Amino acid sequence: MSGAQRVLAAAAVALTLTVAAVAQPAVQPAAPANPWANKFFLSDIAANREQAAPAVITHNFGDVPHGTLCVHKFTITNIYDAPMQITEVRKSCSCLDYVPMTKVLQPNDTAELTVTMNSAKFVGHNAQTFYVTFGPKFVSTAVVRVSATSRTDVSVSPGAVGFGTVSQGARPHQTVRVKYSGSNRDWRITEVVPGNYPFDVKFTEVSRGGPLRGGAEYQIDVTLHAGVAPGAISEQITLKTNDSANPLIQIGVTGTVAAPLELSPGKVRLEAKLGESATQRVLVRAAKPFKVVGVDGAEGEVTAELPANGAALPLQVVTIKFNPKQAGTVAKQLRIRTDLPGDVSAVLPVEVEGTK
Numbered sequence: 534m535s536g537a538q539r540v541l542a543a544a545a546v547a548l549t550l551t552v553a554a555v556a557q558p559a560v561q562p563a564a565p566a567n568p569w570a571n572k573f574f575l576s577d578i579a580a581n582r583e584q585a586a587p588a589v590i591t592h593n594f595g596d597v598p599h600g601t602l603c604v605h606k607f608t609i610t611n612i613y614d615a616p617m618q619i620t621e622v623r624k625s626c627s628c629l630d631y632v633p634m635t636k637v638l639q640p641n642d643t644a645e646l647t648v649t650m651n652s653a654k655f656v657g658h659n660a661q662t663f664y665v666t667f668g669p670k671f672v673s674t675a676v677v678r679v680s681a682t683s684r685t686d687v688s689v690s691p692g693a694v695g696f697g698t699v700s701q702g703a704r705p706h707q708t709v710r711v712k713y714s715g716s717n718r719d720w721r722i723t724e725v726v727p728g729n730y731p732f733d734v735k736f737t738e739v740s741r742g743g744p745l746r747g748g749a750e751y752q753i754d755v756t757l758h759a760g761v762a763p764g765a766i767s768e769q770i771t772l773k774t775n776d777s778a779n780p781l782i783q784i785g786v787t788g789t790v791a792a793p794l795e796l797s798p799g800k801v802r803l804e805a806k807l808g809e810s811a812t813q814r815v816l817v818r819a820a821k822p823f824k825v826v827g828v829d830g831a832e833g834e835v836t837a838e839l840p841a842n843g844a845a846l847p848l849q850v851v852t853i854k855f856n857p858k859q860a861g862t863v864a865k866q867l868r869i870r871t872d873l874p875g876d877v878s879a880v881l882p883v884e885v886e887g888t889k
Contacts, residue, residue, distance in 0.1 A: 570665065570673035573609045573617075579641070582612045589662075594650060594681035596779050598711065602692035603650040603681050604769065604785040611638035613671070619646070620668040626661040628654040629679070647767065652683035653692055659683065686715035689784060694755045696766065696788030700820040702759050709753040709784055711736075716747040717776065726771035731761045732786065734770055755786060763792040794819055794871060794879040803855040804886045810856045815881060817849045817869060823877075825849050829868040834858055835885055837867065845872075857887025 567586040572578050574590040594603040611617045618637045624630070632647040648663060660680035667673055694707045713720045725734045735754045742748030755770070766789065772782040797816040805811040817825060822845040831837035831853075838852040851869060867881045 568673050568675055570667045570675035572612065573667070574607050574675060574677065575610075576608065578612055579610050579643075588676070590675060590677045592677075592679050594652075594679065596682045596684055597652050598687035598689045598782055599656065599683045599685055600653040600689040600692045601681075601683075601783070602785055603652060603679075604693070604767070604787075605648055605679065606767070607646045607648065607677070608643055609634075609638065609646055610643045611640055614640050615670055616640070617667045617671070618669070619665060620672075621664075621666040623664040623666075624661070625663075626654075626659075628652075628659065629661050629663060631663065648677070648679060650679050650681055651692060652681055656683050656685055684779070686713060687779070687782070688712045688714070689782070693785040693787065694770075696757060696786070698789045698791050699757065701761070701763055701790050701792055704757055704759050705788075706754065706756045709755070710739075711751045711753060711772070711782060713747070713749045718742065718747045719775070720747065720749050721775050722751050722772050722782070723775055724773045726773060726781075728768070728771070730768055730770070730786075731766060732757045732768075736772065753784065757788070757790075761790045763790050763795075765789050791820060792879075793873065793875075793877045794869070796869070796879050796881055800882045800884075801853050802884045802886075803853070804888065805855055805857050806888050807857050807860065810854060811885075812855070813853045815851045815853060815869075817851055817871075817879070819847055819871070819873060819877070821873075822847050823849070824872045825851060825869060826872050827870045829870065830865055831867055834863065834887070835865055835867075835883055837869075853881075853883060855885045857885070860887045860889050862886045 567588045569586050571586040571590055575584070592605050597603055616637050616639050619634050622631055628651045630649045634644055634646050636644045638644055650661070658680065660678060663677040665675040665677055667675070690710050694709060696705050696707065699705050711722065722736050725736065733756045737752045738749065739752050740750045766787055768786045770784045770786060774780055774782060795818045801813045801815065803811040803813055824843065824845050825839050828837035828851060834856055836854045838854065840849045863885050865883045867883055868878050869881055870878045
């Protein structure tokens with residue numbers, strides 16, 4: 534082979550290699566995996582733990598009257614062997630909010646994360662995102678997308694009933710106005726959907742547009758029952774209308790009923806060696822100033838020290854003392870009495886153990 538032939542052959546080989554390299558498909562980077570924290574939000578995750586994590590968790594509130602404070606509770610389940618908790622929540626819009634969840638989820642434990650979307654801050658359809666980070670040892674951020682369509686023909690003011698913190702036995706009352714400004718001259722609220730509510734609900738038509746134009750306004754009265762047990766209230770009232778396209782209106786109701794007397798901690802456990810002692814301070818709270826007048830059952834090895842100044846305050850401190858005389862465990866029920874009307878008192882379980 535001549536020198537010229539060798540040059541031509543080499544060029545041909547080089548050209549072949551170049552074409553082959555160009556013809557090879559480009560290596561695509563692997564798509565990022567969906568956040569494993571999204572699995573916490575799946576309703577059937579406890580029974581089907583091996584299912585893949587979705588790219589996003591979604592909830593649609595649907596069509597809602599303008600001004601409605603939309604509320605939804607997500608149930609979160611920890612399917613892993615390590616404790617998990619929410620370490621951060623970010624929001625894509627000021628119309629979003631949430632109730633902080635401080636509970637640490639142990640393996641197989643569940644909790645509720647309550648999120649809200651305020652339709653008073655937008656008109657028409659809106660979709661926004663929560664970024665919920667779990668940790669602290671293993672970190673993943675769930676993507677939770679909520680959406681709603683804020684109607685302009687119906688409005689609610691205020692967007693929800695919020696009783697705040699009320700004393701047990703109180704009957705607070707709040708009013709919500711529902712206004713229809715569409716063209717249907719016969720638009721009406723027809724009934725309150727029955728429910729096991731801890732409050733009474735009543736609606737009254739207060740104005741109507743007349744025969745030539747549409748429009749109507751209703752007053753919704755919500756009154757808390759007197760016998761509601763202490764704890765959080767989170768309910769939704771459902772109103773029926775004669776609008777076949779949008780037959781239901783929902784109004785959230787929240788609040789906290791406080792016991793007449795609250796103890797923190799609610800139970801005391803003390804341990805001490807013979808000849809030594811142990812103490813525990815107990816905070817006693819009420820909605821208004823009061824005095825602690827005595828502690829029944831505090832005698833012998835377990836005694837109670839009342840507040841030193843004796844002044845009426847909404848927060849008092851009672852100190853429980855344990856001086857063991859013999860080894861063993863003893864359980865007591867102490868009753869903390871106050872001067873509040875009705876002889877209001879609270880029971881404090883106490884468990885003590887003397888050791889050698």
